Amino acid sequence: MTEHVHFEVGEKYENMKGVFEVIAIHRDSMDIRWEDGEEVSTPIALQQRIIERMRHEQELEDAQKAARTKKAKGGGASAAKPFEGVVDGDFSDSVTRTTWRGRGQLGGSLARQMKGGEFKFNSWAVMRKPEVHWLDMKRQKQSDLPLQAKFYARLEPKQLCFGFHLPRSVDAAVSDKGDWQALMTWLGKTENEDWLRELCTSLQLVVCDLTGKAFTGTIEACEGAWSHHQGDGDATAIDGLCHFLSSAAENSPVDLRIEKRLEKSAAIGKEKAIVTELASLFESLIPLYRAVAASESMSA
Known part of the structure; x- marks a missing residue:
């Protein structure tokens, strides 16, 4: 793989x-x-x-x-086993002796489940990281889009995280003409940010920056408002997600994630049904992916 x-x-x-x-x-x-x-x-x-x-x-x-x-040793060939779910040994910061990310496992199983829509998704395992990405195959091949929006699943020692991912560079020549600016333009419309806030509330999604350079902690939605939660337990209200992200990312790289988090035991307990759980969330988040892809087609 x-x-x-x-x-x-x-x-x-x-x-x-x-x-x-x-x-x-x-x-x-x-x-x-x-x-x-x-x-x-x-x-x-x-x-x-x-x-x-x-x-x-x-x-x-x-x-x-x-x-x-x-x-x-006299051993014979054996057929590869289909994906049956994530197991205890998969939850690690390492990918050593794990197979869950492969196209014969979760990667391919989820790509097949998302067939038939407006995008043709395939999976790519991230080098040396317990993470797999799903991108539209046509967009993934575009060398002029080095920092693309994507769906993902990431395993940590104690949890499974999955959702929508969009990186941003500090280089304006890259980010201002790519998916980041397209998403900020889309989120700048009140009805779109309202939709995302309601989705995050109903599905218990959080917004975070894995680099920790643009902002730390999580942004969460509740009762029609956004709030910024940090390690001290206090929450600070923010006026709007688009404004917050644009300001925070002005001079910093960002590894933006809009994700759902499942505890290790819950993720393991779902067995192969975890594929359906991920696919369902990705389908709910498709408007975000469509927003960046549509912006690209309009500028072509």
């Missing part, structure tokens, strides 16, 4: 030259810093191809080794 490479500022990756850190992302390129301090600008698509090829070659080598070991 070769993983889709999704670059994020501040994260480290490795290609044939060695380990590098992403320090800035532009529309088609990114600035990286090698471990020796050297900084260069490189095409995003090029680094994706290099890393994905390296990982594919490693997977082939690992598969060949496993096949030789099984043959030496």
Whole structure:
């Protein structure tokens, strides 16, 4: 299962030259810093191809080794098991010895359940992270949209989180012409923000920034209003989600999530029905995805 490479500022990756850190992302390129301090600008698509090829070659080598070991032990081939739900060992900060993200598991099961709509979704596992993304296949191939909106599922040691994800770069050339600005324009209409607030209230969704740089804690909806909850337990009322996000993200990268959270035991207890639970939420959030895709088609 070769993983889709999704670059994020501040994260480290490795290609044939060695380990590098992403320090800035532009529309088609990114600035990286090698471990020796050297900084260069490189095409995003090029680094994706290099890393994905390296990982594919490693997977082939690992598969060949496993096949030789099984043959030496006299073991026969066995059919891959269908997805039956997440299990205790999947809940970790690591993806070692887990298979739940694959297209033969949750990734593909959910993509198949979302067939027949206006978008054609497929899944991509995030490299070295216990997270899988679902994107429209046509949009995912667009190199001019490096920071795309997507649906996702993420496992943490104590919970499953799933919903709508939209990253934003501090580079205006990327974010102001991409999905982020499209979403802010859409949310700027009162009727759209009202709809999202009501949805978050009824489905108990929270809004958060995984980078913690634009804002910390969660934004929650209750009784017709938004409030900002932080670690001290206090909640602060905010005038509007669009205004809050636009201001918070003005000079900071954002890893925006609008998500539902299920405790570990509840997620495991749903077994394979967890696929239906995720698909139902994603269908409810489709207006957000449609908003960014529609904006793109109007500007084309």
